[in-house]
Amino acid sequence: xxxxxxxxxxxxxxxxxxxxxxxxxxxxxxxxxxxxxxxxxxxxxxxxxxxxxxxxxxxxxxxxxxxxxxxxxxxxxxxxxxxxxxxxxxxxxx
Amino acid sequence: xxxxxxxxxxxxxxxxxxxxxxxxxxxxxxxxxxxxxxxxxxxxxxxxxxxxxxxxxxxxxxxxxxxxxxxxxxxxxxxxxxxxxxxxxxxxxxxxxxxxxxxxxxxxxxxxxxxxxxxxxxxxxxxxxxxxxxxxxxxxxxxxxxxxxxxxxxxxxxxxxxxxxxxxxxxxxxxxxxxxxxxxxxxxxxxxxxxxxxxxxxxxxxxxxxxxxxxxxxxxxxxxxxxxxxxxxxxxxxxxxxxxxxxxxxxxxxxxxxxxxxxxxxxxxxxxxxxxxxxxxxxxxxxxxxxxxxxxxxxxxxxxxxxxxxxxxxxxxxxxxxxxxxxxxxxxxxxxxxxxxxxxxxxxxxxxxxxxxxxxxxxxxxxxxxxxxxxxxxxxxxxxxxxxxxxxxxxxxxxxxxxxxxxxxxxxxxxxxxxxxxxxxxxxxxxxxxxxxxxxxxxxxxxxxxxxxxxxxxxxxxxxxxxxxxxxxxxxxxx
Numbered sequence: 026x027x028x029x030x031x032x033x034x035x036x037x038x039x040x041x042x043x044x045x046x047x048x049x050x051x052x053x054x055x056x057x058x059x060x061x062x063x064x065x066x067x068x069x070x071x072x073x074x075x076x077x078x079x080x081x082x083x084x085x086x087x088x089x090x091x092x093x094x095x096x097x098x099x100x101x102x103x104x105x106x107x108x109x110x111x112x113x114x115x116x117x118x119x
Numbered sequence: 120x121x122x123x124x125x126x127x128x129x130x131x132x133x134x135x136x137x138x139x140x141x142x143x144x145x146x147x148x149x150x151x152x153x154x155x156x157x158x159x160x161x162x163x164x165x166x167x168x169x170x171x172x173x174x175x176x177x178x179x180x181x182x183x184x185x186x187x188x189x190x191x192x193x194x195x196x197x198x199x200x201x202x203x204x205x206x207x208x209x210x211x212x213x214x215x216x217x218x219x220x221x222x223x224x225x226x227x228x229x230x231x232x233x234x235x236x237x238x239x240x241x242x243x244x245x246x247x248x249x250x251x252x253x254x255x256x257x258x259x260x261x262x263x264x265x266x267x268x269x270x271x272x273x274x275x276x277x278x279x280x281x282x283x284x285x286x287x288x289x290x291x292x293x294x295x296x297x298x299x300x301x302x303x304x305x306x307x308x309x310x311x312x313x314x315x316x317x318x319x320x321x322x323x324x325x326x327x328x329x330x331x332x333x334x335x336x337x338x339x340x341x342x343x344x345x346x347x348x349x350x351x352x353x354x355x356x357x358x359x360x361x362x363x364x365x366x367x368x369x370x371x372x373x374x375x376x377x378x379x380x381x382x383x384x385x386x387x388x389x390x391x392x393x394x395x396x397x398x399x400x401x402x403x404x405x406x407x408x409x410x411x412x413x414x415x416x417x418x419x420x421x422x423x424x425x426x427x428x429x430x431x432x433x434x435x436x437x438x439x440x441x442x443x444x445x446x447x448x449x450x451x452x453x454x455x456x457x458x459x460x461x462x463x464x465x466x467x468x469x470x471x472x473x474x475x476x477x478x479x480x481x482x483x484x485x486x487x488x489x490x491x492x493x494x495x496x497x498x499x500x501x502x503x504x505x506x507x508x509x510x511x512x513x514x515x516x517x518x519x520x521x522x523x524x525x526x527x528x529x530x531x532x533x534x535x536x537x538x539x540x541x542x543x544x545x546x547x548x549x550x551x552x553x554x555x556x557x558x559x560x561x562x563x564x565x566x567x568x569x570x571x572x573x574x575x576x577x578x579x580x581x582x583x584x585x586x587x588x589x590x591x592x593x594x595x596x597x598x
Contacts, residue, residue, distance in 0.1 A: 028463060037432060037462040039455055040448045053460055059518060060421040060473075066480050073478035074485055077326070077534030077559075078313045083355040097219040101443030112441050 028053050121146040123282045126191055126339040133180055133190050140180065140190030143285070144173035144234050147192045151236070151283045157588055158259050160268075160278040162197045164237040165204050172234040179232070187346050189232030194284040196275050197238035198245055198321040199225050199330070204235070208321040209253035210243040212438055212449045222319025223351045224288065224330050231346045236284050239274030243451050244435065245290065245323045247271050248298055248520035249513045252453045257510055260302060261586035262549055266507040269299030269523075275333045276303035280550075281586055286334040286343060292324040293423050294502075294520075294527035296331050297539040301502035301552025304541045304584075306569065307333045308340045309527075311559045312534035313358040315344075316351035322434040324427040327531055337540065337569040341366055344562060360560055367563070368571040371405030375568075376495035378413040381526055386504040393551035394501045397542040397572060401499070404571055409495055414487040418480060419528040420521045425464050425477035426532070432461025485533045492558045497568055500526055502539045502552040530556045540569045543581050547592050 030050045034041040041049065095108055104111040121143045124132065132138050148166055155161055169192065176190030195201060198208040200218035202225075207213040221229065229235075242252040250258040250273025258273045260266040261281040268277040272289030276299035279287050289296040291309040300307025308331040315330045322328065332343035341364055348362040377398055382391055402408050435458050440446030450458070464473035491498065504526060513519040521528070530537050536559065539552045557565040576582065 030459065033459045033463045033466070036466060037458050038436075038447060039450065039458060041455065045452075045455070049456060049459060052456060053463070056424065056456075056460055056518060060424050063418060063421040063425075063476055063480060066418060066483065068476065068479035068483070071479040071482050073475055074482035075478060077485065078356050078358060080313070080356065080358070085352040085355075093219055098442075100219055101216055102441065104441070110441055 028057065122150045122285070124285060125335045126188070126286050126342055127336065129191055129285055140173040140176040140234060141170070143190070144169050144192045144236070147236055147284050150281070154281055154283060154588060157264055158261055158277050158281055158283075159256055160239055160258050160274040160281065160283055161194070161237045162207055162209060162240050162255050162274070163205050165235055168204060169234050169236050176232055176234060186230070186232035187342065188228060190234060191232070192234040192236050192285050193228060194236045194239050194275060194278045194287040195225065196241055196272050196287070196289050198241060198290060199288065200319040200321075201225050201235065201238065204238060206238065206321070207255070208244050209241045209255055210449070210451065210454070211254045212444045214445065216443055220319065223316035223353060224347055225319065227346055228288070239272070239278055239287060241274055242271040242453070244321065244431070244454050245271040245292060245295055246431070246453045246457055246520070247513065248294060248523040250274060250299070251510065251513045252451065254451055259510065260507050261588055262304065263507065263547075263587060263589070263591035265509055265590040265592070266549065267302065267510055267512060269302035269503070269507065271295040271299075272333060273299045276300050276305055276307065279303070279305045279333050279335060281588070286332060286339050288330065289333045290320055290328060290330045291531065292327045292427060293531035294524035296333060297502050297527050297537055297552070297554055298524055300333055300539040301554075302507040302550060304544070304550030304552070305333055305335060306337055306340050306541070307331070307539040308344060308562070309531070309537045310344060310348065310562060311358070311536045313356050314362065314536070314560065314562070315347045316349070316354040316357050318351055318353040324430040325434060326426065326430060337566060337573045340538065340569075341566050358560065362562065365563055366570050367567045368574055370401065370568055370571045372407065374407045374409055374495040375401055376409050376411035376491055376498040378411045378498065378500065380413050380415055381500035383416065383504055383525065386501065387506050389545040390501050390504065390506060390551055393543045393545075394499070394553045397553045398499055400572060400575060401568070404575060411491055411495060411498065413491060413498075414484055414529065416525050416529050419484060419532055420525055422477045422480045422484065422532055423528045424521055425473045426481065428457050428461035429464050429474050430461070431457045432459075432465065481532050484529050488530070488533045488535060488558070496557070497564055498556040500554055500556065502527060502554040506545050506547070506549045506551070527554065535559055536562050536565055538565045538569050540572055542572070544584055548584065548587065
């Protein structure tokens with residue numbers, strides 16, 4: 026099983042050095058090989074389990090409650106502008 | 120020596136005014152000061168908050184105000200958000216993260232009167248079974264500090280075993296409460312998925328994450344579960360079923376399933392005999408032992424690896440370094456590996472081959488347990504196939520956690536309840552644990568079996584063993 030680490034790292038938005046790329050390629054391929062034995066299990070008649078709780082359509086009352094203040098919401102960011110989160114531009118990003 | 124007491128003993132002592140919460144709290148803080156340089160169970164010790172909470176509790180007790188955990192010092196795994204106390208999930212990305220709200224579990228414990236001692240070490244993001252992948256350094260096993268405590272809740276388990284705290288809170292995705300409890304010789308309860316709210320826990324595998332207590336006794340485990348359990352509007356997976364705690368330690372006539380598939384190839388012979396002896400004890404207590412064929416737990420490794428990595432890649436996508444935390448270059452190797460495998464498994468063209476296939480086998484595992492619980496009340500098995508492994512064992516083994524957790528993964532995948540109980544020690548003085556697995560929402564059953572074993576082995580010689588806090592035996596790191 027071949028894995029293109031550079032491409033996957035790009036999809037995951039992870040910075041990966043060239044050294045890491047080689048190492049991860051080997052390790053991830055080992056893992057993929059390991060899990061291949063799942064193909065031994067016949068699942069032709071099986072529906073996937075997407076939930077173990079058996080609960081469906083759980084809703085709650087839509088009641089306005091006190092929430093974080095602007096100051097609290099911004100407490101853990103380093104980069105603010107006039108009381109807002111400051112983010113990088115995305116429209117001109119490559 | 121007040122730090123050595125159980126939750127129940129502290130409760131009784133406070134009630135009878137034999138000591139104050141402040142005295143118990145100070146005894147725990149002293150124990151942390153004396154032993155944590157060796158063990159490193161804590162990422163953050165919140166001494167100031169602990170002393171404040173203890174004084175408040177003493178005041179309430181003097182006014183006759185009662186609460187289930189009034190004045191009881193607890194340690195909380197560092198992936199539970201604690202308002203005003205740094206929460207890192209043992210990752211440098213969250214090195215400076217100061218939560219502005221409490222996890223539901225923390226809020227419930229505060230309402231119940233706990234004293235918070237601090238935040239315990241874990242594998243970074245809970246990715247692991249060793250507490251060795253923490254960005255803040257490994258936690259050591261108090262029984263032999265050349266060994267690992269297990270993980271990912273290794274700090275919580277080590278802190279309880281070393282009497283640095285009265286009890287602790289951990290979280291489990293697959294094994295992260297039961298396995299460190301086994302390696303540290305304490306009681307670790309993984310409640311049914313949906314029994315306890317996940318709100319405010321740093322998310323890992325969202326379809327698996329469960330929070331629960333790590334304690335010195337089974338009774339303490341039940342008491343803390345009763346505080347944690349319940350529906351939370353902030354977590355839609357929490358069950359509306361109410362926990363009606365009723366622990367019956369009379370197990371006469373109840374049926375225990377023992378599966379040969381869980382005594383896997385390569386299992387440590389002392390673990391095998393320790394668990395089989397525990398089964399014998401249950402038989403003597405009147406339980407009926409039935410041999411049970413279960414779906415090969417080795418396939419659960421594959422299912423878990425795919426589901427967990429996929430959910431991790433999605434959950435850790437939120438760490439953009441904008442609203443909180445540092446940017447993605449601060450992820451450690453293990454997190455990077457998991458994010459990338461998950462990203463790959465979910466990427467276009469591979470979804471059916473991996474994620475969908477894993478969810479199908481998951482359905483088979485769920486059905487396999489459903490049928491098993493038509494024949495038996497609980498299943499008993501080793502928690503870990505090995506004794507605590509030497510520090511350094513995870514190096515260069517990207518599947519370490521999955522292999523260490525092979526026996527706890529199937530029940531986690533099926534969302535069942537399970538508990539680790541100490542059942543003895545190896546000749547080298549390391550703890551051996553057995554797990555009791557029950558159906559969904561049958562915590563009463565597993566706690567009953569656990570209590571029955573505990574009561575009937577109370578006078579066993581091994582119950583008097585004490586953690587050494589030294590290096591006992593060196594061994595080669597392997598699995």
